[in-house]
Amino acid sequence: MPTISNKGKNMPESPIRKLVPYAENAKKKGIEVFHLNIGQPDIKTPDIALEAIKNNTVKVLAYSRSEGSEEYRQKIANYYKKNNINVNASEIIVTTGGSEALLFAMGSITDPGDEIIIPEPFYANYNGFSTASGVTIVPVISKIEENFALPPIEEFEKLISPKTKAILICNPGNPTGYLYSKEEIQKLAKIVKKHDLFLISDEVYREFVYDNLQHHSILSDFGLEDNAIMIDSVSKRYSMCGARIGCVVSKNKDVISTALKFAQARLSPPTFAQIASEAALETPQSYFDEVIVEYKDRRDTLIAELNKIDGVKVASPKGAFYCVAEFPVDNADSFAQWILESFSLNNQTVMVAPAAGFYSTKGIGTKQVRIAYVLKKEDLIKSVEILKAAITAYNAK
Structure with missing residues (x-):
């Protein structure tokens, strides 16, 4: 039987996309999923x-x-x-x-x-x-x-x-x-x-x-x-x-x-x-001015809400629209899958990107997740509320 190349075997899975099947299954059950896992902005593309x-x-x-x-x-x-x-x-x-x-x-x-x-x-x-x-x-x-x-x-x-x-x-x-x-x-x-x-x-x-x-x-x-x-x-x-x-x-x-x-x-x-x-390239500066204000507000909201959760450690980003947070869980990969498969709050759950996939050193970042603050502030607040309840439930199981 023909064999796959070693290069192909060694190609890593995307930590951002590998949980997609679990998110799709949650949606099939009628659960709303807040996507904090991928840097797809909800900001409108310039009309021009x-x-x-x-x-x-x-x-x-x-x-x-x-x-x-x-x-x-x-x-x-x-x-x-x-x-x-x-x-x-x-x-x-x-x-x-x-x-x-x-x-x-x-x-x-x-x-x-x-x-x-x-x-x-x-x-x-x-x-x-x-x-x-x-x-x-x-x-x-x-x-x-x-x-x-x-x-x-x-x-x-x-x-x-x-x-x-x-x-x-x-x-x-x-x-x-x-x-x-x-x-x-x-x-x-x-x-x-x-x-x-x-x-x-x-x-x-x-x-x-x-x-x-x-x-x-x-x-x-x-x-x-x-x-x-x-x-x-x-x-x-x-x-x-x-x-x-x-x-x-x-x-x-x-x-x-x-x-x-x-x-x-x-x-x-x-x-x-x-x-x-x-x-x-002809997009007016006003477009960026509004976007920056929006992302800064989202960042400030997200960081403030995460800091309310006992045991969470979060870095404060100065640019882009991501942050890395360390959760008080045994393994962020397991937690990220579990929250999609087995947890919801008010019929809503959250998808995050486990951060271990953003390291090449094995065993580093295993309790960390990347969060993309590409959702409106109300949804970010709801998402962190879900994460807080999920962390408690996950650690109690």
Whole structure:
């Protein structure tokens, strides 16, 4: 009988999606499920993007250029300049979501067996992308007690080996919501230049920053022209997750010319989605101002409610729309499944993402969950009320 590849066997399941069958079964029983498990915003997609699709004059839905249309890349470059990121269209390759941008980046700078250092917990699919690329993730642990701040730079230095090709960060972070300070980026810039490494920064949540803090891109003023690779996407910024448009950005010409070969191999990014994404760049600042106020209110509500539960430990996110909480349960995976299978309050229950899947170190984060505050405040309050009752019931069984 033909056999499956070891790579296929080693591909990790998504901690975000693996509980879906249990949630579907709960719904079949008539139970309402509050989805705190996935970063699918309920914020409306900008009308300008949707209208661009409805009113387009395309007669032949042809391939676009492999690197994305010239017009769209030029407009992205203009958008970046407004954010203190000075790049031009030739330094941008449009991809099918940020996911493909990460795969292109890994494919361009690593060979099988090479290593990438990543602070954990990290976006779970980094595990999948690295497995698909034959890359080994070397984790450096950040701690909930320290709000998931950048671990001491000495911890990174200890892990650098001849196989190390890059350090990868997500800023602001998924799943933690942590926002790296300028000083932390400077420390990373210094170490990657010292050791001739790349610094990859996943910056898809750039707009979502709270408390009057500022996002610092690795392509701003850190002297990383040769070292920096930025990953971006329209998914969260414009609540356009289904568009599947992202980009990989670098001033390193070898990186871009290599990534372009990967882009040519998959032919082109989707044409209609580029039309929508190009139009979305005209979204007025007022849209983001309202969204930021809404997410900040949701964050504050969620954190305040979680802190009312005895034994719960929660980090306070400064960006994105996630937080990691540690529950007083024996195992968050078991709890997350049990609450869908066996618990409801007023015929309602909650779906969370067990956080162990956001770590690559075994045995870490087993009592933690990631919560996405993408629901309105009333639903967040109800969700935490359900979680509080569920924790009590789970520990009593």
